[in-house]
Amino acid sequence: MNELLVLRPDLIEFCVLREGCDTARLPGEKTVVLDGRNFESLASTVHSQGILAVARQPEYEKLDLPRKDPFALVLDRIADPGNFGTILRTARAVGLREVWAVKGGVDPFGDKTIRSASSAQFALSIRLAESLEEMTAALGKLGVIRFFRTEPAEGHSVFREPDLFRDSAIVLGNEANGAGPVPGALPLNIPMPGSAESLNVAQAATVILFESVRRMEKSI
Amino acid sequence: MNELLVLRPDLIEFCVLREGCDTARLPGEKTVVLDGRNFESLASTVHSQGILAVARQPEYEKLDLPRKDPFALVLDRIADPGNFGTILRTARAVGLREVWAVKGGVDPFGDKTIRSASSAQFALSIRLAESLEEMTAALGKLGVIRFFRTEPAEGHSVFREPDLFRDSAIVLGNEANGAGPVPGALPLNIPMPGSAESLNVAQAATVILFESVRRMEKSI
Structure with missing residues (x-):
């Protein structure tokens, strides 16, 4: 509020x-x-x-305006308001200026979503596409040259992939079904030494987003 | 299930x-x-x-048994079942074998907590203390030599503190009031370049826990 x-x-x-x-x-x-x-x-x-x-609800940012961040976080039909909101709050915390969402998931301005986001909706631009295809086409036109898509057990490690945050888009998918297909996307893996099968999507987003912070921070 | x-x-x-x-x-x-x-x-x-x-509910692990992990994750009266459960799920994903909780927050075996944890309760040991004082005393007896307590804007960076995961305990606090006082604790900071005031506690836990994975992974 x-x-x-x-x-x-x-x-x-x-x-x-x-x-x-x-x-x-x-x-x-x-x-x-x-x-x-x-x-x-x-x-x-x-x-x-x-x-x-x-x-009034803020306008969604048009899909064909220039990108504001070095990489794009794409949310493909996230279904849980708590997850969607938490991802917005975290995106804001790491300094992203916009988030890209595909229709078919939660309402970005629903009351639960706003509460979980600590109202980050009013600090970020949100771009909304009808489909993942429309989204990736729009991002391609805006100079995105690499798409990453999280995969449970294989792919480029989030801690080692050098180009993860350079003119890239990182696609996170629906809780039950994962992200839709993205032709040519590189698999992105979050290493999990434990026995869990998967991470909550908001936790996956958090690991990825703070890895971008860490790289700026010159960590040990 | x-x-x-x-x-x-x-x-x-x-x-x-x-x-x-x-x-x-x-x-x-x-x-x-x-x-x-x-x-x-x-x-x-x-x-x-x-x-x-x-x-039946599993027994809590006794506070005086030897530690199973190189560092202890301490949850001081986390109040939201979704946060508590998500932290357990993430702790399991990074390979922790136990989590330390202070009474006064959610029931670790409540149905919402189990659901958010994807049942990680049954894969982890949980140690329960009456108070944060009892917890830190018990950890001290078990060889923990450093306590870290998250602070919003200052302290040792989670990405740079070399001893963060060596015989240490990291204390995360209640959503509204933060963690209770821990005499001698070092302030631990999660760098946030954006304008957000704070992170959700489950996101803070995720950043810290996956930093321990990254250090094992020899990242770039």
Whole structure:
């Protein structure tokens, strides 16, 4: 909520405030104050912060505008709002400026997704494609020359592939079915010495995204 | 469920199977078959796999037994079952054999926790302490010589601290309040070039745990 007020106040249509809550950042002319009981009848969570806002959804970024990051993170129909949101939050933490999503998964602006993302939706651009084919074609036109697709047990190690973050796109797939086919994509592997079969997709994204940070950091 | 059958069949008291589902691995003498309607009335998820089991909870590992891993991952009152479970799943994926938890957070064997963990509970030992003080005292007796505690904006970088995984304990804290105080603990920082204030605790755990894998892998 704070993120919305700080990053995108232009989107706010009006706010509802619980009596007694802090009003410092709220657009006064657009704010209604309600007593506790009336406020709670509107809130969708039990422990609300005491502020609600009705805001317009930001526009999706057009697919043919120049890329803003050295590599593109592509989410192919992620189905769980918690996973999608967590990936956005992590993408923001590592300094990505945009995330590329294929339709058919969760609503990037659903309330659960916004909550898991700590409102990173308002700090990032989101590009939306009808299909993975449309997405990869668009990325190709924008100068992406390598596609990586996570594979469970084989492929280029995320810790050793030198070109992982150079004019590349990294495709992460749906929790149950994985990512769709990408002709010519290189298999990308996250080494797992343990006995687990796979990682949660948000954890896979986190390993990949922070590997990009590590390479900038000159690690040991 | 599969994990329980493969890893800890000794814990199973009895199974309930939906008519028509696969029975290959089930202990026949302990299995009851129900028709669809009766089965669904027992299942707690909408899309059940068609198998239910009543199983005993594994014993917690005693706090004074020798450590099994080069470093200890300590979870101080993690409150969200999804986070706790995801951390267990990730710990298993990187090859840890045990996780150390402080009471006051989620039930490690709650149904949501087991689901998020993909049943990693049955592959890992879990050690449980009454308090963070009891935990650090026990770890000290077992030869842990360094404690790390994640801090948002300062401290030893997870990518550069040479002794991060050597006879150390890494303490991750509650989502709202962070980890409790650990006298003498070194601050551990996950570099975040972006504008986010913090990471989800499960993402922080993932970055740390996979850094231990990377160091074994001789990365670029």
